[in-house]
Amino acid sequence: MEHAQHGYIGRKDDYLRRLRRIEGQARGLQRMVDEEAYCIDILTQVSAMTKALQAVGLGLLEEHMNHCVVNAAQESDAAGQEKVDEAMQAITRLVRS
Amino acid sequence: MEHAQHGYIGRKDDYLRRLRRIEGQARGLQRMVDEEAYCIDILTQVSAMTKALQAVGLGLLEEHMNHCVVNAAQESDAAGQEKVDEAMQAITRLVRS
C-alpha cells in the first residue's frame, strides 16, 4: 500500500491536463519572443503561467497534507512531525519563489 | 487543555521579540520617509521587513502544523482534514502575498 500516501493520484488526469496547458503556455511564450511581441504582453503571459504553476503546487500540497501528513500523524507524533518538517521546507520554497 | 494546540506558546518570548523588532522596522521606515531618504534605500528596508514578517508567519505555521494539525489528525481523519483545509487557506494567502 505504498501508494496510499500519493493523494493526488485520484486526480492524476486533472493534474496532467493542467500541466499540459502550462507546457502549452511555455510554447506560447517562445512564439511571442520569436515573433518579437511587446515585452509587457510577454510579461502578462509570464505572470499567468506563474499563477497556474503555483495553483498546481498548492493543489498537490493540499493533497499531500490531507493524505501523507494526516496518515503519518496517525502513526505517531514523531512520524507526523517528520512529515510536517518536510512539508514546511516545500512551503518555504513556494512562499519564497 | 484548550491551549494544547497553540504550539507557539513555548516560544512566545521569541515571537514577541521578533515582532517588536518588526515594529521597530516600521518606525524606522517612518523616520526614513520623514527625513526624505533615497527611495531605493527605503525599498531595501521594506524588503527586509517583509522577509522578517514572512519568517514569523512560516514559524507560526510550522508550530501550528506540528501541534494543531497533528493532534487533529490523531483524533480522526475528518478532524485532520478540516485543520489541513484551514492551514491551506493560510498557506495560500502567504504564497500570494
Add this chain to the structure above:
Amino acid sequence: MEHAQHGYIGRKDDYLRRLRRIEGQARGLQRMVDEEAYCIDILTQVSAMTKALQAVGLGLLEEHMNHCVVNAAQESDAAGQEKVDEAMQAITRLVRS
C-alpha cells in the same frame, strides 16, 4: 534641487499614515501572541500586514520610476540605465520577498 528626485515627497503624509498603520499592525500581532490567539488568526493578520507593506513598496517604486528614473533617462542613456539597474535590484528583492 537634490530632492527633485524624491518623488514620494508630495505624498509624504500619505506614506507616513500608512506606515503608522503598519506599525499598529505589528503591535496588534504582539497583542495576539501575548494573549495566545489562534495561530490561523495570527497568520491572517501577518498576510494583511505583508500586503500593506508591499503596497507601500510598490507605491514608492512607482514614484521613484516616475521621477528619478525618468529624470536620469532625460540626462543621458547611461544615467537612465544606471537608475534602471538600481531599480531592477529593488524590484528583484520585492518579487523574491
Add this chain to the structure above:
Amino acid sequence: MEHAQHGYIGRKDDYLRRLRRIEGQARGLQRMVDEEAYCIDILTQVSAMTKALQAVGLGLLEEHMNHCVVNAAQESDAAGQEKVDEAMQAITRLVRS
C-alpha cells in the same frame, strides 16, 4: 524603427533557450505525476520551474526598462510616465504572483 523598443531582441536566442528548458520542466512534471512520484519531489520541481520563469520575467522587464522606458522618457515626461505606469502594472503582477 518600431522595434527599437524591443530590448530583448539582441538576446532572443538566450530567452528562447531558457523558455525551451522551462517547457522541458513542464514535461518533466507531467512525467513525475504520471509515474506517481513523491509529492514533495514534484513540489521541489514546481519551485525550481517557478524560479526559472520569474528570472525570465525579470530579465525581460530589465531590458524593457532599459530600452522602452528610457526611450519614452527621452521623448517627453508624459511618454515616460505612460511607460512607467504600464511597467508598474506588470511589476505588480510579478510581485503578487
